[in-house]
Amino acid sequence: MRKPCCDKEGTNKGAWSKQEDQMLIDYIQAHGAGRWCSLPKAAGLHRCGKSCRLRWINYLRPNIKRGNFGQDEEELIIKLHALLGNRWSLIAGRLPGRTDNEVKNYWNSNIRRKLIKMGIDPNNHKLHQSFPLQHASSHVSVSTTTAQSCGVPFIKSHGSTNHRISDTHSSLVQETSHLNLDLTIAFPSPTHALLQDKSNKPISHGTNSRNIHQDSAPAGFLLFL
DNA sequence: AAACCCGGCAACCGCTCATGA
DNA sequence: TTCATGAGCGGTTGCCGGGTT
Numbered sequence: 001m002r003k004p005c006c007d008k009e010g011t012n013k014g015a016w017s018k019q020e021d022q023m024l025i026d027y028i029q030a031h032g033a034g035r036w037c038s039l040p041k042a043a044g045l046h047r048c049g050k051s052c053r054l055r056w057i058n059y060l061r062p063n064i065k066r067g068n069f070g071q072d073e074e075e076l077i078i079k080l081h082a083l084l085g086n087r088w089s090l091i092a093g094r095l096p097g098r099t100d101n102e103v104k105n106y107w108n109s110n111i112r113r114k115l116i117k118m119g120i121d122p123n124n125h126k127l128h129q130s131f132p133l134q135h136a137s138s139h140v141s142v143s144t145t146t147a148q149s150c151g152v153p154f155i156k157s158h159g160s161t162n163h164r165i166s167d168t169h170s171s172l173v174q175e176t177s178h179l180n181l182d183l184t185i186a187f188p189s190p191t192h193a194l195l196q197d198k199s200n201k202p203i204s205h206g207t208n209s210r211n212i213h214q215d216s217a218p219a220g221f222l223l224f225l
Numbered sequence: 226a227a228a229c230c231c232g233g234c235a236a237c238c239g240c241t242c243a244t245g246a
Numbered sequence: 247t248t249c250a251t252g253a254g255c256g257g258t259t260g261c262c263g264g265g266t267t
Contacts, residue, residue, distance in 0.1 A: 014237095034252090037252065101256095102234085109232065109234075113232095
């Protein structure tokens with residue numbers, strides 16, 4: 001069993017104070033981010049390194065976008081989730097200024113509920129069997145219309161018996177192609193950019209392929225590999 | 226006014242992967 | 247090749263504030 005990266009004894013937990021925030025900001029501005037396990041001691045913080053990292057990435061980092069998600073952001077999240085599943089960091093990477101934690105929370109607290117309300121299983125983006133057919137009767141696809149009161153992609157009926165939104169992910173891929181979703185080559189999120197700068201090397205496939213090759217990756221997405 | 230409920234969100238935890246010695 | 251360490255990710259927890267009873 002590996003030892004924990006931080007000495008749990010004597011470390012603060014819970015909400016960050018303004019003073020702690022400022023200490024972390026000051027340290028990172030002076031020395032840069034990274035070396036998270038040794039950073040708290042160097043910065044004079046009684047915090048776990050992981051906690052410092054999370055605080056920086058999710059709240060203190062420059063260019064963080066806070067507040068409500070826009071309609072376009074919401075639709076993009078839904079589409080990306082249909083393609084990627086719960087790959088929050090990848091999804092967040094497509095939303096400038098948004099963090100994986102924020103996207104994840106927004107999904108769980110808002111979008112997920114909306115989809116369920118519409119009779120859509122948020123896990124696989126398929127309609128529940130019991131959902132009334134007048135809502136979606138046939139070949140179903142995802143549209144980006146913003147006119148929907150629910151704020152989620154509209155379900156268009158094309159008149160046969162298929163009730164599934166993402167029955168074939170290739171159709172979804174077609175639908176999303178205009179979004180310039182280059183999901184496998186570029187990683188524009190600040191985190192990835194930072195990594196790339198740090199190592200001055202291309203990002204290896206390791207971390208990302210880990211995400212991509214998991215079972216829940218939709219078949220349509222695998223076509224990109 | 227008080228108690229309770231519920232949703233949102235910040236933070237923690239455990240796991241996996243990458244990397245270097 | 248193996249092991250130790252750093253880093254990142256996703257699931258889960260717990261607190262807090264607002265709404266309801």
